[in-house]
Amino acid sequence: MAAPGENLRINSDRLWDSLMEMAKIGPGIAGGNNRQTLTDEDGEGRHLFKKWCDEAGLTMGVDQIGNMFARREGTDPDALPVYVGSHLDTQPTGGKYDGVLGVLGALEVVRTLNDLDIRTKHPIVITNWTNEEGARFAPAMLASGVFAGVHTLDYAYARTDGEGKVFGEELKRIGWLGDEPVGERKMHAYFEYHIEQGPILEAEDKLIGVVTHGQGLWWLEFTLTGKEAHTGSTPMNMRINAGLAMSRIFELVQKVAMDNQPGAVGGVGQVRFSPNSRNVLPGKVVFTVDIRSPDQAKLDRMRATIEAEAAKIASDLGVGCSVEAVGHFDPVTFDPTLVGRVRAAAEKLGYSHKNIISGAGHDACWAAKVAPATMIMCPCVDGLSHNEAEEISPEWAAAGCDVLFHAVVETAVIVD
Numbered sequence: 001m002a003a004p005g006e007n008l009r010i011n012s013d014r015l016w017d018s019l020m021e022m023a024k025i026g027p028g029i030a031g032g033n034n035r036q037t038l039t040d041e042d043g044e045g046r047h048l049f050k051k052w053c054d055e056a057g058l059t060m061g062v063d064q065i066g067n068m069f070a071r072r073e074g075t076d077p078d079a080l081p082v083y084v085g086s087h088l089d090t091q092p093t094g095g096k097y098d099g100v101l102g103v104l105g106a107l108e109v110v111r112t113l114n115d116l117d118i119r120t121k122h123p124i125v126i127t128n129w130t131n132e133e134g135a136r137f138a139p140a141m142l143a144s145g146v147f148a149g150v151h152t153l154d155y156a157y158a159r160t161d162g163e164g165k166v167f168g169e170e171l172k173r174i175g176w177l178g179d180e181p182v183g184e185r186k187m188h189a190y191f192e193y194h195i196e197q198g199p200i201l202e203a204e205d206k207l208i209g210v211v212t213h214g215q216g217l218w219w220l221e222f223t224l225t226g227k228e229a230h231t232g233s234t235p236m237n238m239r240i241n242a243g244l245a246m247s248r249i250f251e252l253v254q255k256v257a258m259d260n261q262p263g264a265v266g267g268v269g270q271v272r273f274s275p276n277s278r279n280v281l282p283g284k285v286v287f288t289v290d291i292r293s294p295d296q297a298k299l300d301r302m303r304a305t306i307e308a309e310a311a312k313i314a315s316d317l318g319v320g321c322s323v324e325a326v327g328h329f330d331p332v333t334f335d336p337t338l339v340g341r342v343r344a345a346a347e348k349l350g351y352s353h354k355n356i357i358s359g360a361g362h363d364a365c366w367a368a369k370v371a372p373a374t375m376i377m378c379p380c381v382d383g384l385s386h387n388e389a390e391e392i393s394p395e396w397a398a399a400g401c402d403v404l405f406h407a408v409v410e411t412a413v414i415v416d
């Protein structure tokens, strides 16, 4: 079966214009985006995406957790579709490209197929997964996790954000509760195009990341219970200081990650003090430890060490300590056949490339549980992401999308 010609490229200007258009929805305060899941801004971004899918002649399906599936018919109605997607939701201080590049890159693949009137045997389905970020409602990749059977729908519906708003109600409120049962769709293959969110590709001057694996993750939510007391009049030896316990646990997390180099990271991005008053010692401190590694045994050892030693730190200070795993996925190995097609596409197009392990989690990590899956990455400036200054070049965006086009079309099989 003929593969598309060497010189076939997507429309770089159209891809970039769509990225900039989507970036106008839920603008941040410093040039990035704040389009958190199930907010009005998320709803607006979904409507814009659906409008573009309608214009491209696609049929939209929405499931009971708000995942969006825009289908381009193939010549064989019985052939399982090739899914291509990522997420439109962002961090509160997110960039314009994390996730969005994968959804709009998939749309650009379809738009290019339409331009060239190329028909494929397998249908192609563009996917926007709900709540990939896990910033507003933990855990990350929640909806793709329900789709892959990792979480129940009821568990997802019951998740609450920092203001006590409930996931299921917010999904209804923005009008994106679909009727399709979650997870019944079967995939021939799944591709996800994403910015690297790390410094490797730019530092090594490589255009394409051929993603062979994704590192695993634990999100451990600690709740430390101290005693609220006056920060001025309470003698040091009478304090039950949950804040001090927290700081020692932060040091512990840093030490465990550094003791497990190479290939381990650990840190904390969110802390909630209660009552969070500058002259009251905290009665309660809640924070989430984020540890990751591509090595399963190392990841589990890090978790065990942190939990055991944190308990000792807390008890030495008379502070109560409880831990709940609020997010987890094992390291993932992507499908070697699809990885090979991505590499072959980069070579055919003459794009520099290297094998890479994804440092961030992605919906592809869950899709890989139910179908052959892989990812393609492009560089990002200074490796910066989850920051409003996240930046890529139009050339980087287009090169990865060209590779996505060729790998997807080869998998969907051109008919004419």
Ligand code: HGY
Pocket: 132, 133, 134, 140, 141, 359, 360, 361, 362
């Ligand atoms: O946390 C992650 O790796 C992803 O950005 N949700």
Ligand code: MN
Pocket: 087, 098, 099, 132, 194, 362
């Ligand atoms: Mn992402």
Ligand code: MN
Pocket: 091, 098, 133, 386
């Ligand atoms: Mn992200």
